[in-house]
Structure formats: C-alpha cells, structure tokens
Amino acid sequence: MTADSYGTLYIVSTPIGNLKDITFRAVEILSSVSMIAAEDTRHSKKLFQHYNITTPSISFFEHNRTARIPQIVTNLKKGNHVAVISDAGTPGISDPAYRLIREAISEGITVESIPGSTALIAGIVSSGLPTDRFLFEGFLPPKKGRKKRLMNLIDQDATIIFYESPYRLIKTLKEINEILGDRPAVIARELTKMNEEIIRGTVSDILSYFNNKKPRGEFVIMIGKNDTNVFFK
Numbered sequence: 001m002t003a004d005s006y007g008t009l010y011i012v013s014t015p016i017g018n019l020k021d022i023t024f025r026a027v028e029i030l031s032s033v034s035m036i037a038a039e040d041t042r043h044s045k046k047l048f049q050h051y052n053i054t055t056p057s058i059s060f061f062e063h064n065r066t067a068r069i070p071q072i073v074t075n076l077k078k079g080n081h082v083a084v085i086s087d088a089g090t091p092g093i094s095d096p097a098y099r100l101i102r103e104a105i106s107e108g109i110t111v112e113s114i115p116g117s118t119a120l121i122a123g124i125v126s127s128g129l130p131t132d133r134f135l136f137e138g139f140l141p142p143k144k145g146r147k148k149r150l151m152n153l154i155d156q157d158a159t160i161i162f163y164e165s166p167y168r169l170i171k172t173l174k175e176i177n178e179i180l181g182d183r184p185a186v187i188a189r190e191l192t193k194m195n196e197e198i199i200r201g202t203v204s205d206i207l208s209y210f211n212n213k214k215p216r217g218e219f220v221i222m223i224g225k226n227d228t229n230v231f232f233k
C-alpha cells in the first residue's frame, strides 16, 4: 500500500463538559470513520449515545499506548480512516494522543484536526488576564521538579496557564505564591458545566477562598505576568 491509499487520522475535539460543545463536522467524522480511538470508551459512550454515533471504538490511553499505536497505524495503513478523541477537549493537549499523532506523521499518514473545545482557551478568554501573550505549562510534575519548573517561569512576560487536579490545587497555588509571588490570578473551575465558576483575585485571595471550601472538579489556573497592572477590583 502506498501513502496515497492510507486512511486519515482525524484529531477530533469533543466537549469539555457541555455535550452541545461539539461541531457538526466532528459528529460527521466520528460517525463515518472505521474506528474511534478513545481515551476511555465508557466515558465517551455518553457522547456517542447523545449523537447516535455507532462507530466501533477502542481504548487508547497512557498505559496501553505502546501496544495500541502500532495497531492503529496498521489500521490506517490498510486504508481505514480513524478518529482519535480524548476524555475531554482537544486530543494532544495534556493527553497521550500526541504520541499517536507523531507516529502517524512519521509513517506518512495524513493527519487532520477537527478543532473545538479546549479548557485552556475557554479559561483564558474568561479570565480577564492579558491574552496577547500566554504560556501553557500544562500539569506541573506531581512530585519532583515542580519548584524548578516554577522558577523557570519567574521572568516570563506572559500570562501563564496550568492544568491542575483538585487534589493538588492548594499545593500548587502555595508553591506559585512562594516562587512567582502574589500575582493576579484566576481559577476557572468546571468550565461549561452546571457548576462553572471563575474566581478572580490574587494568588493569596484564591488560597483564602479555598480555606473553607474543598476544591472539587476540574481546574485551570491562570497567573498574570510579573509586572501586570491588571488587578481585579
């Protein structure tokens, strides 16, 4: 088979909460490909049922990627179109899809993105922090290397965006306060969901907010740059 007859790998963005945040094209592609590689097939079932998508799906996540990538690539090389989706948002943004994408590219397979939701963009545009320059840091490492990563950010002339789990939110905010200082900060919680919440202030304001409230759900942390004068009144 030549590259001309290979199938296409579609990188399909799915909702980050609200099931309606998906494009017509995404639903069309998910319904027409031969196979969907989904981070968690049980989780994605809800989306498939909502849009009546009956395409066969296989799981593709961090711990089975070594075995799965060659299977998916073989499928694509046979001429089958495959869509990759993650649990939420855009595949490849803080999830293992990028490894599949890299492998497909190196095998001469066409890769096409079907754009849509991603938490960092939904978060930064609602934050009120400057959007002219921003730096996406993703997740800090859970244990080693956190402080070093933060120290490298001290002089960045940009709004900095982090992803964080509820379990490490407080720890991360405390370390940000210690290393980057008490800068303007915004937390976007549960974006597009029923309990969406945007908390604006400084890093210490946000820490105080969570003093009496256990962090729950999904979070984007956004930190203003060092000399920013965009404080919230």
Ligand code: SAM
Binding pocket: 016, 017, 086, 088, 089, 090, 091, 092, 093, 094, 095, 117, 118, 119, 120, 162, 163, 164, 165, 188, 189, 190, 191, 192, 193, 218, 219, 220
């Ligand atoms: N691929 C996804 C994207 O495009 O945003 C990100 C996947 S990453 C494994 C999951 C992290 O994204 C969460 O821990 C949280 O930091 C952020 N996230 C995802 N959905 C979110 C939401 N509805 N509200 C706030 N943050 C969210």
